[in-house]
Amino acid sequence: MKQILQDMGQGNTYVSEAPAPVASRDSLLIASTVSLISAGTERMLVGFGKASYLDKARQQPEKVKMVLEKVATDGLMTTIEAVQSKLAQPLPLGYCNVGVVAEVGAGVDGFKVGDRVMSNGSHADMVKVPKNLCARIPDGVDDESAAFVVVASIGLQGIRLAQPTLGEAFVVTGVGLIGLL
Structure with a gap:
C-alpha cells in the first residue's frame, strides 16, 4: 500500500x-x-x-x-x-x-x-x-464533506474548552480550515 x-x-x-x-x-x-x-x-x-x-x-x-x-x-x-x-x-x-x-x-x-x-x-x-x-x-453525507469533520471537531473542542455560557457570543475565525469552517 x-x-x-x-x-x-x-x-x-x-x-x-x-x-x-x-x-x-x-x-x-x-x-x-x-x-x-x-x-x-x-x-x-x-x-x-x-x-x-x-x-x-x-x-x-x-x-x-x-x-x-x-x-x-x-x-x-x-x-x-x-x-x-x-x-x-x-x-x-x-x-x-x-x-x-x-x-x-x-x-x-x-x-x-x-x-x-x-x-x-x-x-x-x-x-x-x-x-x-x-x-x-450518515447516509446523505458524501465522503469529501465528511473529511472536514475532524478539522471541524478541533474548532468545536476549542469552544468547549472556553466553556461559553448562555448569552455569550462566540466567534471562531481565521484564514485556515478551522477558522473557515
Missing part, C-alpha cells in the same frame, strides 16, 4: 510503499477513499522537517529542556544518537481520513465491515485507527 511520509531529519516528503496494517484489539482497518490535507498543520510539519537543528530547537523549546536533561543523565553522545534516531523515523502525514471499514478488531462494537467511516487516519491506502477515533458517516 502507499502512504505519505515526512522525513523529520532532512525535510523530504515522499510516497512510500509499506505493508498494510492489520486490525488489532479496539481498532478498525479502513480502506481510504478520501483524505483531507490540512494546509496549516501539514505545512508546519513539512517546514519543521526542513529546518536546521537550531531552528527545530527554537520551534520546540520544551523538547530542548528534555534533551538537556537527557544529556545530564545519559551523556552527550547517547543523547545525540537518540535525537538523530528520533528524527530519522518517518512521520505519517495526515489526520482527516474517510474510508470503508475493511476489518473490525476484537473488542469493537458498533462498526461492521463495509461501514463508511471518518477517522483521524493518515494519508494512506489503508489505515488502522483506534475505535474511539472513528465515527460512522
Whole structure:
C-alpha cells in the first residue's frame, strides 16, 4: 500500500510503499477513499522537517529542556544518537481520513465491515485507527464533506474548552480550515 511520509531529519516528503496494517484489539482497518490535507498543520510539519537543528530547537523549546536533561543523565553522545534516531523515523502525514471499514478488531462494537467511516487516519491506502477515533458517516453525507469533520471537531473542542455560557457570543475565525469552517 502507499502512504505519505515526512522525513523529520532532512525535510523530504515522499510516497512510500509499506505493508498494510492489520486490525488489532479496539481498532478498525479502513480502506481510504478520501483524505483531507490540512494546509496549516501539514505545512508546519513539512517546514519543521526542513529546518536546521537550531531552528527545530527554537520551534520546540520544551523538547530542548528534555534533551538537556537527557544529556545530564545519559551523556552527550547517547543523547545525540537518540535525537538523530528520533528524527530519522518517518512521520505519517495526515489526520482527516474517510474510508470503508475493511476489518473490525476484537473488542469493537458498533462498526461492521463495509461501514463508511471518518477517522483521524493518515494519508494512506489503508489505515488502522483506534475505535474511539472513528465515527460512522450518515447516509446523505458524501465522503469529501465528511473529511472536514475532524478539522471541524478541533474548532468545536476549542469552544468547549472556553466553556461559553448562555448569552455569550462566540466567534471562531481565521484564514485556515478551522477558522473557515
